[in-house]
Amino acid sequence: MEQKMLLMGNEAIARGAVEAGIKFAAAYPGTPSSEVFSTLAHFAPECDFYAEWSVNEKVALEVASGAAYAGARAIVSMKQVGLNVASDPLMSLAYIGVKGGLVIVVADDPGPHSSQTEQDTRKFATFAKLPVFDPATPQEAKDMVKAAFELSEQFSLPVFLRPTTRTCHACQDVTLDEIKPMQREYRFDKDPKWVIFPSLSYKKHIWLNEQQLNIAAAFNRSPFNKLSLKGKVGIVACGVAYNYVVEACETLGLDPSMLKIGTPYPLPPEPAVALLEHCERILVVEEQEPVVEDQMIKLAWQRKLPTDIQGKGLIPREGELNVDKVKAVLAKFFAVPDSTVLDSTVSSVAIPPLPLRTPVLCAGCPHRASFLAFKEVGRKQDAVFTGDIGCYTLGNMPPLDMLDTCLCMGAGITQAAGMSKVEPGRKHVAFIGDSTFFHSGISGMINAVYNNADIVIVVLDNRTTAMTGHQPHPGIDRTATGVNPKVLDIAAIARASGVELVLEVDPYDLAATKAAAQQALEFTGPAVVVARRECIAIVKPQPQYNVDRELCIDCEICLKKLGCPAMFKQDDKVIIANSCNGCSLCAQVCPQHAIRGGEVR
Amino acid sequence: MKLDIVITGVGGQGAVLASRVIAQTAMAKGYQVRTSETIGMAQREGPVISHVRIGDDLTGALIPDRGADILLSFELAETARGLSKLKPEGTIIANTAQIFPVSVPLGISSYQTETILAALQRPQGKTILLDASRAALEAGNAKTVNVVLLGVLAGMSGLPFTAEDLLASILKQVPEKVREVNRKAFEIGQRLAEVS
Incomplete structure (x- = not known):
């Protein structure tokens, strides 16, 4: 009997890749693509293929292409803006081609729901002159992955699969096919065809242009049209x-x-x-x-x-x-x-006025404390706060209002550096997450040291890639499939890069974080503050805090300063809900010392 | 057979689990299923919506406006946010408990409870309102709001599966150590459905 399983589009893509006999998978997380690789990582050991979270999308595409050069079927997955990062190897790879099938899954996010742009990867495919599949359903996505591997090997070219959010995050009863182990010898054969000199590029460009017609002809018979x-x-x-x-x-x-x-x-x-x-x-x-x-x-x-x-x-x-x-x-x-x-017109629905409910930093999020410390110290100096991509982009929301810019991964540091050169005397503080630091923050930091930019870099190190679903990165002790014995230390990297003031603080200690902020802002030249505290979603909650009604004067300083989703007012009294994760920040800002912790749930 | 269910709530309330177990249960009965869920940035205390479609011949996963037979909601204001998806004669099953977004204490917006409650009483269509958050606490775990409401849903007529089928799918999905509390939450939901 035909076997069916309820699969999310991203899981169906992973299943298709395993059925196609992949030997290699790499990715950098990004909504709506992340679950393609998390699913693959889960099945890698038992299905005998290699899987890694790479530090960024360019690296992911390059390692996957290396595996494909050696004859392996390789899959790489990312979100649409990730393809911008990977575009350098992509454009050249279209000329050089591959030996083993290489499928590039790029999840587009029209809307957008969780992205900076609404860019269309089909357009990128046209620009790179590479074929693209566009699935309508999870079932089709799974079938297309397998067809994409066949096509990739038939034409020796990387092939795109471009699902959108409504395929990635939709579930369907998907038909499963057999997983057959691939009998293949993996070996890179030395040949001048792998070395992209200008003379070769010209010849390969002619070949690539001819392939467009050949692939179009092959698509005439595709079951997906x-x-x-x-x-x-x-x-x-x-x-x-x-x-x-x-x-x-x-x-x-x-x-x-x-x-x-x-x-x-x-x-x-x-x-x-x-x-x-x-x-x-x-x-x-x-x-x-x-x-x-x-x-x-x-x-x-x-x-x-x-x-x-x-x-x-x-x-x-x-x-x-x-x-x-x-x-x-x-x-x-x-x-x-x-x-x-x-x-x-007969029965239109009347929607009443509704409270504004935007995504916010979680109750107990350590980023809230870091933002508050820099806000209180930096505000007096008219400092500029540049931001980056991650949960901490939500630091932009009221009442923190702490991000003045957000552009793309890594740009917080570099834009702060750029501003510092044209408005000297003003302080520029760049916030970046730990995973983003490894993705594209390090080069910006080194550039700031080399060109002596007078900026403060705050690494909000919550020990995970939080926004996309808590993936590991080089700074923590796990890889995609096992243990990472070589945990990279962000402060040590900063010192080794020549940053002369490197401070490490626990953001849950507000006074210490403010002191570090003060010291870093007073320093001339690039300074780094690593604010390290685990994301609340990856650790057990601390005991909840409560308001002492005897002491509370309902001044609302806690509410107005923090914007914590566990705090609200009911019957004119400040209440802490049981969604409190016990960060203690409210107790630290309360002038009446009316908030106390310690009650174990 | 065609049944469209929209589930609304706040990120973290378990809308994804709810849509998956409904789909799993219908699938086990031989129906085609589609779901579409909110995953990503909105999960951080933002509004979430799940679409569940069950039928014999399905295409897309998104339910059109005024297309849903049932609106299952985990939070009062989010029920009203999902109204445009519901058929005029469709059923509302909703939690009356409120989650105040930070915009309310900050004075950026207001939570008009009475106006919202009034909007949920429509000329046609059944409305079942109950405090599922209190019921979840009664069951022994505040996070079982979703399962309490699935228990209420199980009492509706016209579902392509029984309450036992749905409960079995839930118990299969949740970790072993919380199975009993989820069973209790489901049963409380069933009882609440009988009296409402």
């Missing part, structure tokens, strides 16, 4: 947008000509031209950029086909699509009444 010819008005739908189109058509009672695209680049010309020849008008429905639309327009122009092609003029280019948005466009395009819209 489906053509159904009916009326003279048709739809092309790509990736998850296909789901929305199917459901919207059902609701509207439409059964149009349809081309489902699972391989958006290079677009398979045969089904695309067949649809263009059959239809008078078509609508291209895809999230983000007009990748399929542009290729359809080009095909129609080259073949002198008069078909009217619509897309991004009607379909939003920003944000996520859903059934409701697509249905509204289809109703107009096909000139049919949208009954659900009519219904809504």
Whole structure:
């Protein structure tokens, strides 16, 4: 009997990779991609492949390509902005190619839900001239991973799988196939073809351009593209947008000509031209950029086909699509009444005013204490606080209001350094997390030392990669699959890099952290403060704190200074909820000494 | 057969576990399932929404507006936030307990309890409101709010599985040391459903 399992899209991708016989997996975490690799790491020992959390996406892609050069099937996963970091090896790798299959999973985040940009990896694939699969469901994602490995080895090129949040974080009953061990000898064969000299690049560029046509031809027969010819008005739908189109058509009672695209680049010309020849008008429905639309327009122009092609003029280019948005466009395009819209005038839902609920630092988060210390010391000096990517980006939220910038991984340190050169005399403080420090903070720190930037670098070391699900990094004693015997010490790295003032504090000790902040701000030249305390999610909670009603004068200093989600007011009294993790920060800021800890839960 | 359930709450309340066990239970009965969950930044005390779809022939995982048969909510204000997903005749099963976001004591926004409660009483459709947080404490663990509400859900008619099926899936999903407290939470939820 066919075996089925409820799998999240990311788990399905991992399963597909294992079924494809991978020998190597590497990744740097990033929402919505992280669970691809966590799942792989879990199965690596029993399924006999190597798995590592790499320090960043560039490193992940490079180590995976090394394994692929030696003939291994390798998978690397990251979020869409991670691909920016990995773009250097990517562009050259397209010229050089691979021996073993190399699949690059890049999870896109239209919306965005947890990202800086809404960039479209299909566009990156077009730029790098590499094929891309775009799954609509977890099942399809799993099937596509296996097809991507086959394609990668058939054309000796890395291949993209580009799921979006709604595939990564959707679950489905997924059919499992057999895991067959790969019988293969892994050996790197020396050959000039692996060395990218300009003369070779020119020849390989010609080869790469020819491959575009060959791959497009192969995609003509791909099971992930489906053509159904009916009326003279048709739809092309790509990736998850296909789901929305199917459901919207059902609701509207439409059964149009349809081309489902699972391989958006290079677009398979045969089904695309067949649809263009059959239809008078078509609508291209895809999230983000007009990748399929542009290729359809080009095909129609080259073949002198008069078909009217619509897309991004009607379909939003920003944000996520859903059934409701697509249905509204289809109703107009096909000139049919949208009954659900009519219904809504009869029974529209009245949503009352709701409290604003944004993500905030957790109760007991050590970052809150670090931010408060630097806020109280640095505010008098009009210091600038540059930020970075991680949980601590939430330090931007009121009442802390402690991040003046946030751009990309590592930019907190470097932007502070840049500012310090044009506004000397002002203090610039860069906050960066421990995992981000290893990802891309070290080079910025060394640059600050080399160019003598007068900045303070605060490493918020919570002993994990918290935001993405608590992955390990070189600073802690675990690897993806086992023990890390060589824990790297951030303070020691700072000293070895030539930073002359390096301080280490426990942020739960507010007075000591403020003293360290004061000392670092008074220092001239680059200084580093490592604020080290475990993320509350990876340790047992400390005993809860409580308000002594006899002493509390309801001054609300604790509420207004900290913005702790465990504290609120009920019947005009400050209450600490049982979600308190016992960090003691509220007790340390209370002028009445009215908050006490020690009650063991 | 087609059943769409939307689950809302605050990050950390266990919406993901709830959607997974509902899906697992329906899958074991031979149905197709889809879920879509909030994972990432919003988990830090932000609003979360899970979609669960059960049926014979499914495509996407996202439930359209006014498409859900049931709105299962772990927090009062988040119930109202999920209303636009519910069919006018759909059922609300919601926790009346409140989680005050930090924006409220900071004076940035307000939590208008009475207005929210009034909005949940609709011309059509059943509304079941209960203090699932108190029930969870009664069961012995504040974190079992989700399981209390699954117990209430199990009492609804038209589900493609029995209460026993759902409880079995929950017990399979949770670690052994909290199995008994979860069983208790589920049973309290079932009892609450009978009296409401």
